[in-house]
Amino acid sequence: MLITLAGCFSALAQDSLQVSVRANVKKDAIQLRWAVNSPLAWKQTNRAGFRIERYTVVRNGQILPQAEKTLLTPEPVKPQPLDKWQTLATQNNYAAIIAQALYGQNFQLSGDDARGVMKMMSMAQELEQRYLVSMYAADLSYPASVMAGWGWEDKTVKSNERYLYRIIPVISGKMVSVKMGSVYVGLADYQPLPQPQDLAAVFGNKSVILAWNYKILGHVYNSYFIEKSTDGKNFTRLSETPFANMNGKNGKPNDRMYYMDTLANNTTTAYYRIIGVTPFSEEGPVSVVVSGEGKNTVAYVPHIQRAVPNAQGGVDINWEFDERGNEHLKRFELQYADNNKGPFVPVLTDITPTTRNITYNQMNVTNYFVIAAIPEDGEPIVSFPVLVQPVDSVPPISPTGLQGVVDSLGVVRLSWTPNHEKDLLGYRIYRAQTKGEELIPLNDVAIRNNHFTDTLEVRNLNSKVYYAITAVDMRYNQSEKSVVAELQKPDVVPPSPPIITSYKLTDKGVQLEWVTGQEENIAALQLYRQEKGSKENTLIYTVTDTNVQSYTDETAEMDRLYGYTIKAVTKNGLSSEPSPIITIRARGQASQMGKITSFTGKRNRKDQSILLSWKHDVKEAKAFELYKGEAGKGLSLWKVTKSFETQIQDIDVKPDVQYEYVIRTVLASGKTGAVAKVNVQN
Structure with missing residues (x-):
């Protein structure tokens, strides 16, 4: 079973085992550093070694038709034998660590731990520890990484060429597969090392916290030396080994590095600077110097016990603070903000150290207050914030200046003059499609901006749209609606055609x-x-x-x-x-066409219908066209009757609606003749 599990893990690992490479360009050489990404690959490649190939890709700014291959390592690069590590290991602790990880004896297990699954787990943990510790040490000592077969310096490079380096694991058929790594680089890429960024210091009581930006130069520096001085001129390092960023989440280091140092007293100025160290053991320029002194702190913290609005519209505040701290204070301050995160600004100052209650009258709708104890020396000590809201039932004023425009796509852009109430929450937008119609709110959540975008269907019959707005404060008091803005919609739908209802020859x-x-x-x-x-x-x-x-x-x-x-x-x-089209013969001859002498409509209350009747003296009538519509809303063709018909019943009518009917004669020639109309109230 154990052999099967090991085989499964090995198969899974093969999909992601690879070599990562980075290069360091010097003025006359190119240094390479590489590492594999798992303990298993580390163990296998330490035995088999790596082959380094260099391909010349560009010469004198021109890409070569065929890259020129050079094998830099006729024999695979492997860790040096243990006896060759003695000189470097005695001078460099990181070399000693790597040598121990490569050649130190295995853990000696006994009893139950020496058998079965526990033995297998212990062996895996040991391998992982050797891998992690050696990789960390190699990052801090480039000479040691070269000794371990994880680095190479190429001094045969030329300034007019660019190269592709390939680091290829020499893997036999029985070993796991590890993908090669590569890097493309040339001497023209040389740049001086940058200065560390954003060093800052926060001084406390006989202590200081240093912080600087690690992320911005994380591709250059992997560790830092911290240097300290008491005169700003002569600096000494706080440690012989540089500090690395070991904190992080999800495998990624934090964006900033932090270090806490102690001070001998709070009166002497301390100076600090940092120096970045690359994975190739190169030190960069020193950072800017930060300095300061320790701060005496007060051991007691004010606590607001009561903050109650009074009848005059202000607030009465009292707090507690240990009397033993009075002698260390300059004063108290009442500080205000419109939210619990601040920033808080002083609104009452010069409150004596013995005072424990005050009244403040310049209240807003929402008020967050803190009491700050200002010491003789050091940073203020601030209480927790308290919220005070006086009673408010007065709505904001109605917004003004509402205007807008509707474009051809139906996009409406509204704007208005902003309100200036301090407790303003936002605005609600209302819309109606026709004049006099009830305005319907478009947003449930008040918007903060004094502009709004709406969309309309422009291909309908109403040519205008109507908007209004209200202002809402933080207590949800709502203003009266603004003056309604009447906006003209773009014409994209042609109007309905008029109808010629009658004619007369005069x-x-x-x-x-x-x-x-x-x-x-x-x-x-x-x-x-x-x-x-x-x-x-x-x-x-x-x-x-x-x-x-x-x-x-x-x-x-x-x-x-x-x-x-x-x-x-x-x-x-x-x-x-x-x-x-209506066809008419002008004047004298037109009267020969005849006319409709009677056209009436009668309402039938019993079956809710309208009976239309007509008489005419048109001799050449072929048919009659009847047009129908609600009064004042336009007509459309409703029915066509035979020439011998003189009445028709309309059963498709609504109660309490006035209908308009028009009848027109169609002559045998195909032209139109006499016309008449009638209105009927159903």
Whole structure:
């Protein structure tokens, strides 16, 4: 079973075992450092070694047609024998650590731990410890990593060339597979080492915390020396070994490094600086120097016991603070913020150390207060914050300056003058599709900005949309609605065509009457005339007052046959389809066509229907067209009857609605003749 499990783990590990490589460019050489990513791969490659291949890819700024291969290691690079480590190990502790990890004796197990699963687990833990400790030591000593076969320095490079280095594990068939690593680099990549960043110091009571940015130069430095001075000139290192960033989460180090140092007293100035160390054992320039002195601290903390609004609109506050701390204080301060995280600003200062209660009158709707004890020397000691909210039932003022625009895609952009109440929570937006309709709120959660974007369906009949806003404070008091903003929607839907409802032949000419669809955005009506036999359709009348519903054509010539149509045009120039053509013979001859002498409608209360009846003296009638619509809302073709029919019943009607009907004669020639209309209240 153990052999099977080991085989499974080995198979899983093979998918991710690989070599990671990084390069360090010097002025005349390129240094390489590499490492494998598992204890098992570490053990196997230490035995088999690595082969280093260099490919010259670029020369004099030109990519070579065929990269030139150079084998830098005819024999695989392996850890040096133990007897060759003695000189370096005596001078370098990290070399001694690596030598111990490579060549030290195995753990000696006894009893039950020496058998079965426990023995296997102990062996795995030992291998992992050897791997981790040696990798850490190699990061801190480049000469030791070279001795261990994990580093190489190439001094045969040229400044006009760039290279691809490949570190290839020499793996036999019985070993696990480890992927090779590579790095592309040239001498032109050389850059001087940067200065460590953002060193800061926080001084406390005989202590200091140093912090600096590790992440920004984490690709350059993996450890740091910390140096200290008492005169700002002569610095000594706090440790012979550099400090590494060992803290982190999910395998990643923290963005900042921290170090706490102790001070001999709070009166002497201490100076600190840091020096970065690369994985190739190179030290960078020193950082800026930070300095300071320790801070005497007060051992007692103020605590607010009571903070109650008073009848005058202020707040009465009292707190407790140990009397023994009075002699260390300069004063107390009352500090205010509009949230519990601050920043808190002083609103009452110079409160004597013996005072324990005060009254503050300049209250806002939401107030967070702390009591700060200001010591003679050192940082203030601050109480926990308390929240004080006076009673508020006064709503904000109604917003002003509401305006907006609707674009061709139906996107509405609203803006208004912002309110200035300190306790303002935000705004609610209301919309109506027609004038006088109830305004419906668009947002449940108040918005903080003084602008809002809405979307509309522009392809409907209403030409305008209406908006209003209210202001809401933090107690959810809501203002009155603003003045309603009436916004014009873009014209994207043509208006419905008007209908010529009747005509009359007079001494002056042909008098026409019509009705429209009553759209709000109609800007003009255009009346056209076309003489029989002519292809020219002539505009004879344009009216911009949509309340005008008749016109007399005084230019019609006697005994001429004319066809009349009418169109509606919007403010943006969209035109309706022409109305159904009505054909009329002008003046004397037109009377021979006859007319509808009677057209009536009668309501039947019993079955909720309307009976339409008509009489006529048109001799050439072929059929009758009947148009229907609610009064004032436009007409559409409803029914076509035979010429011999004189009545029809409309059963599709609603109660308490006035309907408008128009009847028009269709002649045997296909032209239209007499027209009449009637209104019926159901």
